[in-house]
Amino acid sequence: MQGNTVIVLAARAAVCALLFAWAQGSSAAASIVPPLSTQWAFSLGEDEANLKQPLVEGGRVYVTHRGVVRCLDNITGAELWKFSPENAAVTTAPVSWQDIIVVGATNATVYALDAGTGDPIWERICAAAIAPSPVLLEDVLLVGAGHMVYALSPQSGEATWICSLTAPAESGPVCDGGMAYFLCHGGSLQCVDASQGRYRWTANLVTGPRTFPLTVARRRVIVASGYRIQGVARSGAVAWTAEMPAGVGAAPVLADDILYVPCVDGRIYTLYARSGAPRHHVIYQVDHPLTSSPVVSDTIVAAGSGDGLLYVFDAASGRVSWLYRCRGPDQMPNEAAVHGIYAPVAASDGSLYCLTGTGNLYRFTASAHDESGPVFGDFDPEPGSAEPGGQYVAPVCSIADDGSGVDPSSVSALLDGSPTPVTFDLATGVATMRGAVLRDGSHIVKVTATDFRGNEGSTEWSFLTDASILPEETTAGQSRVQPRGQIRR
Secondary structure (H helix, E strand, O other): OOOOOOOOEOOOOOOOEOOOOOOOOHHHHOOOOOOOEEEEEEEOOOOOOOOOOOEEEOOEEEEEEOOEEEEEEOOOOOEEEEEOOOOOOEOOOOEEEOOEEEEEEOOOEEEEEEOOOOOEEEEEEOOOOEOOOOEEEOOEEEEEEOOEEEEEOOOOOOEEEEEEOOOOEEEEEEEEOOEEEEEEOOOEEEEEEOOOOEEEEEEEOOOOOOEOOOEEOOOEEEEEEOOEEEEEEOOOOEEEEEEOOOOEOOOOEEEOOEEEEEEOOOEEEEEEOOOOOEOOOOOEEOOOOEOOOOEEOOOEEEEEEOOOEEEEEEOOOOOEEEEEEOOOOOOOOOOOOOOOOOOOOEEEOOEEEEEOOOOEEEEEEOOOOOOOOOEEEEEEOOOOOEEEOOOEEOOEEEEEOOOOOEOHHHOEEEEOOEEOOEEEEOOOOEEEEOOEEOOOEEEEEEEEEEEOOOOEEEEEEEEEEEOOOOOOEOOOOOEOOOOOOOOOO
C-alpha cells in the first residue's frame, strides 16, 4: 500500500477497498516522529461543514474546499491549479487513479482531471448530485448519485453497470469483499453487489440527529450516530451495538481490527470491530472535544479537536507527545478558534495534513525549519499602567507559536522576582498567573515558555498599583472595579 495515498486500494485478490476519507493505513503514519513543525499553511476560506480529507499523491496535495478542488505543491504549499465547475460546486474528496484526479459535483457530473494541470479529461453526467464520495474498487470507480449507483471506468468514464437504491445516497460507498455500502437519506444502510451491479438489501437503522460517514471493518460496516456505534453484518443484520459514554465526534477509524472512536468528552475509545466490545488498553484523553477522524499507527494516534487543537498521542502510553493550536488568519492570539478540526487528519511520508473549519490546510513534519521561540502579547495589566491599589490582580498574557507550538508544560512566571503558579489555556493561548492583592508600588511580571523544538521565549513587563487611584466609574456614578486577569477587548 502506498504510504502517500488517501484512497487505499487493496490487492485484487482481496477485492477490498476502504472508505475514501476515513480509511487510514498504519504505514502512512508509521514514520511520523513528534515533535512536528509547520512546513506550510494554506488559507482556503472558512467552511465548517467540510469533512473532506486531503489527498497526497505524487508530490502534490489535492483538497476540496468550498466547492473547489485545488492542487498544491507538497513542499512549498504553493497553489498549482484549481478547478471549479461552471455554476456548480465540487461535492467529493479527490480520488486518484494513475495520472487522473476524479471529483463529483452538484451538477450531477463526475469530472476526471489531469493531475498535473487540472484540465478536464472526461465528464460523465449522472442522475443527481454526486454523493461524497466515489471510491475505487479494483479498476472501477463506484459513484453514488441520488437513487443511482454507477460503476465507471476511471480511464474513460464509460459505465460498466448502473443500478438503483431505494433512497438517495448521502455518502459512500465503502467496499468490502465486492459489496458496496451506502448511507442513504433517512439513515438507511443499503448494499449493492459491486461485482454484478445488483441491489442487495436495505437496513433501516435507528440513528441520531447526526450520522457520520461509514467505516468498513472486516465483514462489518460501522455506523456511528449520536452516542451509538453499530456493526452491521454483510447480511444487513445488526451484529452488535455499542453505547458510548459520550457523543461520537467523528467517524471511527479501523486499525488492526480495532476501532478508534473520537468522542466529544475528549477521549478516543477503542472497540473490537468484530464484536463491539470495549478494548481496555490505552486511554487517549484530553480536555477538549475530539471532532476529527484520527490517524492511527503502531507509534502514534493523532486527532483534532472542536477548538482547533491538533493532538498527537503516543500509541503505547496514551501520553500527548505533541499538540498544536491551529489559528485562523484573522484570529487574535488570545481568541479561541470559531471552528475546529472536522475533516479527517491525513498522513503521508512522515507528515500530517490537517484541514480546519476556519479554512487553513497545514502540513506538519519533523524536518520543517523552526528556530524561533514563542511570542507574547495582550498583557493585562497593560505595561506601564497605573492601577487602583487594594484590588485582586491576576496578570495574564497571550503566548503563541506558529512553528512547532507552545509546550504547555514549559510555561512559567515570576511576579516581583518570585515564582508564581500559572495556568495556560490551550484553546485561547492565554497564560494566567495566580492572583493576589498587591502592595502599592511597582510590580514586574516575567513569563517564559518554550516551543516543542526547545526554542525559548520570554517577556517582562511592569505596572504600578496605588491606593490613591480611584476605580473606574460607571455612567451612573457607581464604582466599577475592572476585574484583573481578564484580557481587555
